[in-house]
Amino acid sequence: MIERIQRRALIESRLDDANLDVIHQRFETYEEETKSVMECYSDEIIHHIDSGQTPVHVLRDILEAVADIQVGAV
Incomplete structure (x- = not known):
């Protein structure tokens, strides 16, 4: 998944997606906020x-x- 995000960063000039710290923060946010919502369905x-x-x-x-x-x- 990280490799896909980094490839997208190069293709789409998304500098935030090239930063590993930003990518890891997004995964943490998913775990903390989004995952629990999915458990309701x-x-x-x-x-x-x-x-x-x-x-x-x-x-x-x-x-x-x-x-x-x-x-x-x-």
């Missing part, structure tokens, strides 16, 4: 998407996950 609506894929494959996986959630809601 059922496993039926939480889907894990591999963001290391090409953008079109990430989009495909997102659309499939949304479709699964919508089918389950009917």
Whole structure:
């Protein structure tokens, strides 16, 4: 994940993403704030998407996950 973020920093000129301290702080923030929110939702609506894929494959996986959630809601 860190390598992907650093590659993005080079490609998109995102200097903050090139700094390892910033990256580690983002992971800490996720652990402290976001992870606990996800625990409030059922496993039926939480889907894990591999963001290391090409953008079109990430989009495909997102659309499939949304479709699964919508089918389950009917």
